[in-house]
Amino acid sequence: MEQNITIHDIAKKLGISSSTVSRALNNNSRISDKTKKRVLELAEELGYKPNAAATALRMKRTKTIGLIIPKINRHFFADAINGVEKYATTHGYNVIITQSNENEEQEKSCIETLLHAGVDGIIASIALVKNDYQHYRKIIKREIPLVFFDRICDEIESNKVIVDDFKGGFLAAEHLISQGCKKIAHIAGPQHLNLYINRTQGFLKALRKHNMEPYEGGMLENYLTIEEGKEAAIKLLDTPNRPDGIFASNDTVCLSLIEHAEKKGISIPNDLAIIGFSNEPYAKLISPSLSTIEQRGYDVGFKATELLIRNIEYPSNNLETIVLPINLIIRKSSNKEV
Amino acid sequence: MEQNITIHDIAKKLGISSSTVSRALNNNSRISDKTKKRVLELAEELGYKPNAAATALRMKRTKTIGLIIPKINRHFFADAINGVEKYATTHGYNVIITQSNENEEQEKSCIETLLHAGVDGIIASIALVKNDYQHYRKIIKREIPLVFFDRICDEIESNKVIVDDFKGGFLAAEHLISQGCKKIAHIAGPQHLNLYINRTQGFLKALRKHNMEPYEGGMLENYLTIEEGKEAAIKLLDTPNRPDGIFASNDTVCLSLIEHAEKKGISIPNDLAIIGFSNEPYAKLISPSLSTIEQRGYDVGFKATELLIRNIEYPSNNLETIVLPINLIIRKSSNKEV
DNA sequence: ATGAAAGCGCTAACAA
DNA sequence: TTGTTAGCGCTTTCAT
Numbered sequence: 001m002e003q004n005i006t007i008h009d010i011a012k013k014l015g016i017s018s019s020t021v022s023r024a025l026n027n028n029s030r031i032s033d034k035t036k037k038r039v040l041e042l043a044e045e046l047g048y049k050p051n052a053a054a055t056a057l058r059m060k061r062t063k064t065i066g067l068i069i070p071k072i073n074r075h076f077f078a079d080a081i082n083g084v085e086k087y088a089t090t091h092g093y094n095v096i097i098t099q100s101n102e103n104e105e106q107e108k109s110c111i112e113t114l115l116h117a118g119v120d121g122i123i124a125s126i127a128l129v130k131n132d133y134q135h136y137r138k139i140i141k142r143e144i145p146l147v148f149f150d151r152i153c154d155e156i157e158s159n160k161v162i163v164d165d166f167k168g169g170f171l172a173a174e175h176l177i178s179q180g181c182k183k184i185a186h187i188a189g190p191q192h193l194n195l196y197i198n199r200t201q202g203f204l205k206a207l208r209k210h211n212m213e214p215y216e217g218g219m220l221e222n223y224l225t226i227e228e229g230k231e232a233a234i235k236l237l238d239t240p241n242r243p244d245g246i247f248a249s250n251d252t253v254c255l256s257l258i259e260h261a262e263k264k265g266i267s268i269p270n271d272l273a274i275i276g277f278s279n280e281p282y283a284k285l286i287s288p289s290l291s292t293i294e295q296r297g298y299d300v301g302f303k304a305t306e307l308l309i310r311n312i313e314y315p316s317n318n319l320e321t322i323v324l325p326i327n328l329i330i331r332k333s334s335n336k337e338v
Numbered sequence: 339m340e341q342n343i344t345i346h347d348i349a350k351k352l353g354i355s356s357s358t359v360s361r362a363l364n365n366n367s368r369i370s371d372k373t374k375k376r377v378l379e380l381a382e383e384l385g386y387k388p389n390a391a392a393t394a395l396r397m398k399r400t401k402t403i404g405l406i407i408p409k410i411n412r413h414f415f416a417d418a419i420n421g422v423e424k425y426a427t428t429h430g431y432n433v434i435i436t437q438s439n440e441n442e443e444q445e446k447s448c449i450e451t452l453l454h455a456g457v458d459g460i461i462a463s464i465a466l467v468k469n470d471y472q473h474y475r476k477i478i479k480r481e482i483p484l485v486f487f488d489r490i491c492d493e494i495e496s497n498k499v500i501v502d503d504f505k506g507g508f509l510a511a512e513h514l515i516s517q518g519c520k521k522i523a524h525i526a527g528p529q530h531l532n533l534y535i536n537r538t539q540g541f542l543k544a545l546r547k548h549n550m551e552p553y554e555g556g557m558l559e560n561y562l563t564i565e566e567g568k569e570a571a572i573k574l575l576d577t578p579n580r581p582d583g584i585f586a587s588n589d590t591v592c593l594s595l596i597e598h599a600e601k602k603g604i605s606i607p608n609d610l611a612i613i614g615f616s617n618e619p620y621a622k623l624i625s626p627s628l629s630t631i632e633q634r635g636y637d638v639g640f641k642a643t644e645l646l647i648r649n650i651e652y653p654s655n656n657l658e659t660i661v662l663p664i665n666l667i668i669r670k671s672s673n674k675e676v
Numbered sequence: 677a678t679g680a681a682a683g684c685g686c687t688a689a690c691a692a
Numbered sequence: 693t694t695g696t697t698a699g700c701g702c703t704t705t706c707a708t
Contacts, residue, residue: 006685017695022687032693052456053394054685057700062391064455073416081410085437094455096402097435099423109427117402117432118390255623282620285593344701355679360703370677392701395684 005048014038025050056118064094065308066114068124070102070151075280076297077125080149083301084123091309093120104131111135121145121308123301126153128223130192145311149304152194152321159311160321161304165195168293168326169202172247172275175291175328177210179273179336181245185218187232189249199249199277215243224249229256237264237272244272245334251276251283254290258333273334288332295326343386352376363388394456402432403646404452406462408440408489413618414635415463418487421639422461429647431458442469449473459483459646461639464491466561468530483649487642490532490659497649498659499642503533506631506664507540510585510613513629513666515548517611517674519583523556525570527587537587537615553581562587567594575602575610582610583672589614589621592628596671611672626670633664 007025011018016035023031024039025048042048056062065088069077081097088095096117098110107127114122115138122139125148136156139146149161176184186203189196207214218236222228229248233256236243248254254276258268266272268288276283279294303322345363349356354373361369362377363386380386394400403426407415419435426433434455436448445465452460453476460477463486474494477484487499514522524541527534545552556574560566567586571594574581586592592614596606604610606626614621617632641660 004685008685018685019687019696020694022685023694026687030693035693049454051395051685052454053391053400054700055687056391057389057395057684057702058686058688060700072410072419073413075411078411078416081435082437085435089436089451094434094451096432097419097423098427099420113427113432116387116390282623285620286623287625342701346701356701357680357703358678360701361678364703368677373677389701392684393703395686395700396702396704398684 004051005043005046006051007048010039010042010046010048014042061120061312062094062118063092064096064117064119065305065312066110066117066119066122067095067097068100068107068110068114068122069097070100070125070127072097072099076150076278076295079297080125080301080304083298083303084305085301086298087302087305087309093309100127102128104129107131108135111138115139115142115144119144121147121312123147123149123304123308125149125151126193127151128190128193130190145308145315147304147308147311149300150195154194157319159304159307159319161300161307161324162195162321163295163300163324164326165198166202166205168277168295168328169199169204169247169249170206171202171326171328172199172277172293173203173206174210175275175330175334176245176247176273177206177212179245179269179334181243181273182212183215183218183241183243184212184245184247185215185236185243186220187224187229187236187246187248187253188219188221189224191221196249203247218243218246222253224253226252226256229253230260233257233260237261237266242266242272246272246274248274248276251278251280251290251292254292254333255282255286258286258288258290269332269334269336273336275334279329283329284331291331291334292329293326294329296324299324342389343381343384344389345386348377348380348384348386352380399458399650400432400456401430402434402455402457403643403650404448404455404457404460405433405435406438406445406448406452406460407435408438408463408465410435410437414488414616414633417635418463418639418642421636421641422643423639424636425640425643425647431647438465440466442467442473445469446473449476453477453480453482457482459485459650461485461487461642461646463487463489464531465489466528466531468528483646483653485642485646485649487638488533492532495657497642497645497657499638499645499662500533500659501633501638501662502664503536504540504543506615506633506666507537507542507585507587508544509540509664509666510615510631511541511544512548513613513668513672514583514585514611515544515550517583517607517672519581519611520550521553521556521579521581522550522583522585523553523574523581524558525562525567525574525584525586525591526557526559527562529559534587541585556581556584560591562591564590564594567591568598571595571598575599575604580604580610584610584612586612586614589616589618589628589630592630592671593620593624596624596626596628607670607672607674611674613672617667621667622669629669629672630667631664632667634662637662 100107283290438445621628
């Protein structure tokens with residue numbers, strides 16, 4: 001076993017005390033340039049690496065941040081993780097990722113895991129199921145900085161980073177209107193989550209602006225899964241007077257809509273224009289390619305981490321909510337002009 | 339700040355020494371049942387949680403494992419991470435995930451990060467670019483258990499978990515043959531990586547078994563990207579005597595093949611049967627749906643972690659290579675009978 | 677069965 | 693500017 005080098009090894013070789021070595025390594029001002037130089041050189045030569053556990057024990061900080069993600073294999077979250085890792089590692093922090101699997105119990109155990117690991121801060125996106133969020137209070141009570149992103153809630157006071165879901169819903173609806181759609185339906189996500197509320201409200205705002213109302217019977221709400229998408233497709237499309245445009249609050253249900261429409265011989269986009277939300281990677285691959293709202297997960301994760309680390313290093317009580325821009329992406333599923 | 343409970347707090351309240359508390363908490367045999375019970379109850383009541391940093395410092399183990407992944411937002415790897423986390427957390431380990439982004443320099447820094455974090459073991463899948471793998475020796479020199487998965491190399495002696503790529507290539511080729519294909523081409527991945535070698539060799543073995551040869555000029559090798567797939571599509575399809583079946587070593591290039599075939603009016607699967615490898619999530623969504631070889635990333639990650647943690651807790655010198663099964667998934671892109 | 681004491685590697689208050 | 697010393701919370705040897 002290649003024995004790890006400690007500050008004591010360096011001190012002994014240099015005939016000085018280990019506290020002097022520590023000061024040299026930490027850029028303390030109360031040290032001579034000459035000594036500092038000698039320490040730094042020897043440390044480099046011996047390949048000295050500080051023992052993280054010892055520093056953590058002494059300093060009560062681990063230079064580690066925790067991440068609570070609903071599902072890692074969702075494109076948006078994978079991107080967000082990339083953003084988090086980028087900012088964190090360039091600032092000397094490690095990241096521990098945990099998954100709630102959209103489940104309240106697992107979300108609780110994620111929090112336990114991260115607190116036990118002694119993370120310096122936590123970034124979280126809450127599980128889809130309706131829950132009371134009270135377990136998040138435990139983080140705040142321990143005075144550990146907390147930043148929510150994307151799936152936020154109003155109940156817990158903390159820093160937040162979201163995308164402009166309202167504007168996304170608004171642009172999606174205006175786009176359908178610009179394509180000449182007159183009977184526009186909407187499949188909304190669970191309305192206990194802010195982001196779905198905002199998408200829906202943005203949608204409604206755009207209709208109002210153009211003196212339109214949502215197509216009668218065309219306001220649905222579900223969990224936006226493939227299965228519920230199929231049910232929604234049947235409800236919306238298996239009727240003589242069906243909508244000519246649908247805005248769905250994610251891309252997944254659009255897959256169900258497209259499949260059902262094809263089965264029924266409904267032509268997309270001419271008889272039915274469809275637009276989703278998220279720009280999942282398959283959106284541009286499927287046929288017809290899917291119009292959608294792009295939300296840049298990387299930026300969300302990056303920004304959330306910036307906010308978190310600032311709060312770790314310069315504690316403060318004022319809370320921020322950062323709203324990042326979205327983009328309308330027009331593809332074949334809604335673009336009648338092509 | 340809610341002060342954390344230590345064993346000394348428990349000891350004081352119970353009027354015993356902290357070493358006795360430690361023994362009770364660690365199920366040491368040299369302690370009376372009565373004392374143990376009292377300690378455990380009070381610990382529970384006070385919500386005692388051992389300080390991970392202190393234990394790590396004292397025990398020289400962190401109960402943390404490190405993961406080196408080429409790209410987290412690839413479906414296979416996201417699944418593998420799920421498997422790793424599942425096994426790790428149920429066995430009391432945390433996971434630190436790092437990404438190499440298919441880049442040798444970043445791979446080196448991943449290793450530095452993980453070693454510095456003091457992980458007890460490392461699970462890695464190597465970056466796509468050709469490199470000399472020497473940085474991995476540093477892990478072995480420190481006597482830290484190491485398990486490679488999926489992207490392995492022969493140069494480094496360690497435990498390995500892979501899928502049966504050879505059989506995957508074999509089954510893919512046999513399937514095309516069973517569909518009546520006579521002129522079968524193959525787009526291979528970089529042949530410095532074992533898994534691509536194996537897929538290609540399995541393919542060749544199946545042809546040999548059926549006394550066939552690969553279609554002349556139909557053995558291509560590239561990095562299996564969308565762009566290189568387009569070039570390959572042109573090479574293979576823009577010729578009068580084109581192949582009637584193609585096995586590609588991933589699903590990505592199949593996207594390019596399908597797009598080009600449609601543009602050329604080549605009917606899939608009747609004029610051209612296509613099968614890929616990986617079962618990416620979009621494989622069943624695209625049109626025509628894509629036949630492919632399913633490799634279960636979750637199982638790979640799970641198994642790799644099992645192997646790693648066994649090696650951490652019961653050090654041993656004999657090395658294993660575990661090969662997990664794959665599945666042939668037949669969809670429209672190759673299924674002439676439907 | 678229990679306690680006292682040392683020490684893991686580091687930082688920082690205090691002394692010189 | 694440098695050294696001495698104590699202590700972060702835990703485990704473990706040695707003593708009792």
